[in-house]
Amino acid sequence: MPENARKYLDPEVLQGISGLYVKARLIVEGFVSGLHRSPFRGFSVEFAEHREYVPGDDVRHLDWKVYGKSDRFYIKQYEEETNLRAWIFVDVSESMEYGSGALSKIEYARTVAASLAYLIVRQRDAVGLCLFEQEVRRILPPASSTGHLSALVQALAETPTGGHTALGDVVHRTAEQLGRRGIIIIISDLLDETDSVLRAVRRLRHANHEVVLFHLLDRNERTFPFQRSTLFEGLEGYGDITADPPALRQAYLQELEQFVRTLRRGCLGDQVDFVDLDTHQHLDVALSRYLASRGARK
Template sequence: MAKSPKYSDPKVLAAISGLMFRARHVVEGTISGLHKSPFHGHNVEFAQYREYSPGDDLRRLDWRVVGRTDRFYIKQYEEESNLQATIVMDASASMKYGSGPLTKFEYAATLAASLASLLIEQGDPVGLALFDNQQRRVLPPAATQSQLALIIGHLEEAQPDRETDLGTVLQTLGDQLKRRGLVVVISDLLTELPSLFDGLDRLRHRGNEVLMIHVLDSDELELPFNDYVLFRDIEGTEEFMAEPWAFRKAYCAAMQDFIAEIKEGCGRRGIDNLLLRTDQELAEGLSHYLHARERLQHIHRKGRR
């Protein structure tokens, strides 16, 4: 599948180039000191091959593979295998909404492609799970440029549809993941929050680190309409005419309560929660978060010395 530039934004990639997306918690994996492994001192087993990079220990080269392929591959063992990341991407009907140049889905897909590019660039396998009220497609993690092309291709082919049931999807995914790792959830989170938190609990209980990226349109945050508006349930069939100015204050208060509940629920579970709005420059929002994450981890490492 040929790589398409649709969700590969050079501005975003330039803003995050040179940054590292390190695991904050202990997960199964390490690469060149980036990620910590909880299995030091245990017997290690062969896991996979990866291409040689300058600075790798030459004693790990598999010369039989070199002789057969004329390419240099390093033997990689379970203790030193890379961080495994899975991007969980909302493809439900509510993600079709957009008041600006990009819909929520297009904004989120560009974000997903950018994170996948960053992870693969630093050598970490990354997979993709598309969902609405169930998993649509799961792409197992890999750390190759062809994997990035597959991820972008799947995002381009996706048509946001049906209702959202993120909680059930996360619980199912928690049972499917064979290794602990990083799970990045990108969604507008317009779903049942008790079920969502149950799904997050399942992932955390199994030792995964979770990053929640909450994507909303400015219309959803501010309800800026001044004329009579036909409101339609984008994931259902209900619709009604209303005067937005009559209930704007109550609506905005309810939306802030909704955002606060998500923030508080994620905080109690040790989950990073990043809110991005589609009228915000993605390059700015993502690079700011990654820089802040790096600074906090640097402070944490210094504090442990």
């Protein structure tokens, strides 16, 4: 594993989240045993419950022991543990380069993505990766091998930033490759049209994917703390603006809040997990908070 990729597997990060389990809120179909509850009963080895036989049920699933005791036909139902099929979408647009703290947004996103991937692979689930801006820059189909994890991390480390975010287009293009339903983790600053973003997640939800949207912003982007007169050089093709930040702060924060509120509301409507991430937050804290919240919904 390359040295620069290894840093995204920060042991402290992993240690912080290893005691938690990622559990999908929706039951993903599949056969792979694991911690994720499957809605497809009857295939697995772990008994779940009995129900009365109704005509049409497979007689192979009749519980003869119960029939012998109670003289009634009961069907044995099982919960099948299956492998999670997860996709991690990481935004590598130019706007992700911005950072005021130790990590820029893209560095933070790579770290989070690598951590999640490691976690998922360790649970013997499959994880795929999609690096995108307005185009798909790199896509790695889901797999659960350690070698795949290395390739995934390497891809994260090597792919440079550039272009502007167009999540809607990317989802539209990759929808066919995502396969059966699974969990889609999107890590992006979402500096795109809200309609486009919401359209994209809606499409994913429509394909029965569970979507987790990590909205990653820098602390400065959330608080706009600048005092001095500042020349803002726009990324992603925006021009330059000279402004007095204190004068604009309130309006800026209102705009940002409006943007986030729209996204959050849209995500809520589509049963998409919307998680705010801040580049100044500790990685383990961010991931733990997310995983804990998901655990609570189990």
